[in-house]
Amino acid sequence: MEEMSPRPHFLVLTFPFQGHIAPALRLARRLLAAAPDALVTFSTTEAAHARMFPATPEADGAGVLPDGDEDGRLEFLPFPDGTEAGYVRSADPGAFNAYMASFHAAGARGVAGIVDALAARGRPVTRVVYTLLLPWAAGVARDRGVPSALYWIQPAAVFAIYHHYFHGHAAGVVAEHRRDPSFVVELPGLAPQAIGDLPSFLTDSTDPSDIFHSIFNTIRDLIETLDKESPRATVLVNTCQELEPGSLAAVGAHDVLPVGPVLPSGDESGIFKQDGAEYMEWLDAKPANSVVYVSFGSLASMAREQLDELLLGLEVSGRPYLCVIRKDVMTALAEAEAEVRGRLRSGVAVEWCDQVRVLSHAAVGCFVTHCGWNSVLESVASGVPMVCVPRMSDQRMNAQLVVREWRVGVRAQVDSGGVLRAAEVGRCVDEVMGDSEAAAEARRMAGKWKRMVAEATGKGGSSERNLMAFVDSARSTV
Known part of the structure; x- marks a missing residue:
């Protein structure tokens, strides 16, 4: 008898800040809606998971949201970041960079363990989707023969800037101009931009002493990681073709799919904070x-x-x-x-x-x-x-x-x-x-x-078609 192919199973990984978790969880729900036979495992750090599920007593650390509308197809499994409480704001300028080093090392080990454990349970991951501060996630997926996709939760314009900066255009943002916010930088396919409007991690965080220098390094690693994908990296972007046509065209090196705006599909008031109305x-x-x-x-x-x-x-x-x-x-x-x-x-x-x-x-x-x-x-x-x-x-x-x-x-x-x-x-x-x-x-x-x-986000719209194309491509690799 021919063995039945496993169901499409997306492992969605995200950094533990609320501004990352919200769009990642929204995408997870969109994937479930687009593919009724799909499974999704959503994973962020243990500390963030505990804030999302403060009263969840499951011994294995898994969680389900209160509405339970995914019929068991959505599972929550946290990964460690090497700390007990996650990142805690500190007056020490090196604290965040130290946290990022711990996050990268412990996170990669933890996610590898999750992928292996899911496979052992008969729920193998067939596609890893990760947000922008987890370049190591692609390596974990590659080591296990699982395709991966970056979910870019910022505008396509910012992705294009980072891409070109780390592909030979850093010289256009040289040190002597960083103190002149009006200095104009020109990057391929993009409108001229004043340095003062570029992402701050390119203008303020290149110095190793900067509090966010680790983010500059992480984004550099991310761009290099995408270059390693064969034949081409897949990048889902939380925007739509109509909002950013020029910026989306400015990055032709990867398969860039605008699938947004990825907005809530239901009540999200239970995430992190519940309040009266x-x-x-x-x-x-x-x-x-x-x-x-x-x-x-x-x-x-x-x-x-x-x-x-x-x-x-x-x-x-x-x-x-x-x-x-x-x-x-x-x-x-x-x-x-x-x-x-x-x-x-x-x-x-x-x-x-x-x-x-x-x-x-x-x-x-x-x-x-x-x-x-x-x-x-x-x-x-x-x-x-x-x-x-x-x-x-x-x-x-x-x-x-x-x-x-x-x-x-x-x-x-x-x-x-x-x-x-x-x-x-x-x-x-x-x-x-x-x-x-x-x-x-x-x-x-x-x-x-x-x-x-x-x-764009409605039935038959540009973003909806791109999301379906991604789901179909994920299904074809199962």
């Missing part, structure tokens, strides 16, 4: 397009001066606002928490919210954002104009896409100390929510891109 009731009582939503992501810190200026600017704008001030930020400003909350007249502050639900609410008319790629995509998909306040990593390039390419927002200017002043908050909010022709254009373009993204 009083803020949704507050939004329900507000007029359409009247509320300013403010969030600077899951990692950014905020000094007291910046918080004071932000809240003052929001109050002076005269518009209702919903502002996310994370618990760790408020803890750092513990002596001021009561005072801060007491100053809220026109708005409300929350420690966390379901951002996709908020952005989808009719009352929200503007998003003041750090321009993390997840936030940008969620805003574009919801048709909400943005005020961009980028800080690091890919955020400056993301802001360029929002302002120059898609014309759905404005970039706020910080002062020489990096503080976004109250007057600038008010100016920018008015520029996208006011009665001017520019504000009307931003809203019109936001509506246009919302429709385009919906088409």
Whole structure:
């Protein structure tokens, strides 16, 4: 009797930060929806896994999300990172680089063990999918004869910049120009870019003493890893053809498949944080397009001066606002928490919210954002104009896409100390929510891109076709 082929089984691996876990888990669910016979094992570090499943008592470390809508096809297995608590913020500038060294070594060993254990259980992995800070995952897969694919969770433009930088164009970003943010760099297939808008890991982290030097090295290793794939590396990108046609064409060396925006397929409020939804009731009582939503992501810190200026600017704008001030930020400003909350007249502050639900609410008319790629995509998909306040990593390039390419927002200017002043908050909010022709254009373009993204991710759309092509290719290798 002919032996039955195993089911397609995707092992999805991701770095333990929330901004990586969310898009990776969304892709995992999309793969399950695209291939009803497929299995997915989702894996991040033990510490992050424990935060996702704080009350999960399984002795073997496996987990299932509360809704259980995957009928056992989605399994969660953590891998070690060589620490007990994961990365803990530290004043030591070498702490993060030390963590990354541990993460790479222990992670590779742990994932190899997971692949072997799944095969022993009769659930062999047939395709490894990994996010951008795990170049070693491709090596683990290659050693076991399993094809792999990179899931790039930043824009295609940033991937193209990294690709060309590490393929002979680093000389265009030389040391003497790094102190001149206006110096223009030209890379193949891309629009000219000022150095100040390139990913910060190329401009700030090449020095071994930099706190994030390990990320520079990891991205270099990732680009080299892709070059080793034969015949060509597969790169899934969390964007769509319509949003970034030029950037996608600028990397012809690999099979680059835009499969996004990969948005939530269901309620994600159980990941990391569960909270009441009083803020949704507050939004329900507000007029359409009247509320300013403010969030600077899951990692950014905020000094007291910046918080004071932000809240003052929001109050002076005269518009209702919903502002996310994370618990760790408020803890750092513990002596001021009561005072801060007491100053809220026109708005409300929350420690966390379901951002996709908020952005989808009719009352929200503007998003003041750090321009993390997840936030940008969620805003574009919801048709909400943005005020961009980028800080690091890919955020400056993301802001360029929002302002120059898609014309759905404005970039706020910080002062020489990096503080976004109250007057600038008010100016920018008015520029996208006011009665001017520019504000009307931003809203019109936001509506246009919302429709385009919906088409790309809908049945028969460009991203949906690319995802199905990837699933089919994975099935053909089983």
